[in-house]
Amino acid sequence: QQPVQSPQAVILREGEDAVINCSSSKALYSVHWYRQKHGEAPVFLMILLKGGEQKGHEKISASFNEKKQQSSLYLTASQLSYSGTYFCGTEGSGGSNYKLTFGKGTLLTVNP
Amino acid sequence: DGGITQSPKYLFRKEGQNVTLSCEQNLNHDAMYWYRQDPGQGLRLIYYSQIVNDFQKGDIAEGYSVSREKKESFPLTVTSAQKNPTAFYLCASMRAQGSSPLHFGNGTRLTVT
Numbered sequence: 001q002q003p004v005q006s007p008q009a010v011i012l013r014e015g016e017d018a019v020i021n022c023s024s025s026k027a028l029y030s031v032h033w034y035r036q037k038h039g040e041a042p043v044f045l046m047i048l049l050k051g052g053e054q055k056g057h058e059k060i061s062a063s064f065n066e067k068k069q070q071s072s073l074y075l076t077a078s079q080l081s082y083s084g085t086y087f088c089g090t091e092g093s094g095g096s097n098y099k100l101t102f103g104k105g106t107l108l109t110v111n112p
Numbered sequence: 113d114g115g116i117t118q119s120p121k122y123l124f125r126k127e128g129q130n131v132t133l134s135c136e137q138n139l140n141h142d143a144m145y146w147y148r149q150d151p152g153q154g155l156r157l158i159y160y161s162q163i164v165n166d167f168q169k170g171d172i173a174e175g176y177s178v179s180r181e182k183k184e185s186f187p188l189t190v191t192s193a194q195k196n197p198t199a200f201y202l203c204a205s206m207r208a209q210g211s212s213p214l215h216f217g218n219g220t221r222l223t224v225t
Contacts, residue, residue: 001171002154002156002171005154030211032213032214034214040218041202041216041217041218041219042155042202042214042216043216044213044215047211047213049211087154087155089214091211098143098160098162098206099157099170100145100157100160100214101157101171102154102155102156102157103154104152104153105154
């Protein structure tokens with residue numbers, strides 16, 4: 001079952017902040033975040049693991065609430081290059097089982 | 113440079129024909145994946161494989177088949193049983209440890225008429 005992302009789309013002016021949310025109906029082992037620009041492959045941003053470990057991008061932060069089965073991606077002082085579609089991907093609980101299921105995406109547009 | 117190669121970039125087929133999409137990686141990754149991308153639907157998992165000669169169905173496997181005879185290769189066949197095959201297909205791979213970043217290929221856009 002796909003995780004649910006919100007909002008579906010957001011428009012910012014350069015320098016503004018944004019939060020993208022990802023929630024699941026099942027217990028999670030990990031949450032991945034990727035960004036995809038139009039016509040390109042998705043690019044890795046961040047992994048958050050059950051227990052608090054994070055791996056990823058220095059300029060982007062995220063949180064993972066295991067009890068609520070939710071994750072949020074925080075984009076601060078947005079730049080034009082942040083524009084794209086953001087996807088969260090989730091692995092079910094019980095340890096990594098390699099099955100990574102993605103949400104429908106959040107389209108972020110940053111304007112000058 | 114290491115990476116994932118998907119070919120061709122664009123593929124056109126007539127309805128009723130099977131078509132095979134190629135995916136090759138030289139990252140020495142054990143796990144490989146196929147996702148389908150449609151507008152507004154995100155990335156939907158078709159099949160994935162953790163090791164050679166083994167693979168599992170994803171969420172939308174009907175009408176597709178795969179093989180994993182070599183670590184480097186994970187071809188996807190879109191069969192005539194797939195009712196709506198026109199889409200953008202992405203191949204990806206991951207290191208064996210799991211919970212590692214997915215590396216994606218540049219995708220194949222399949223159009224069936």
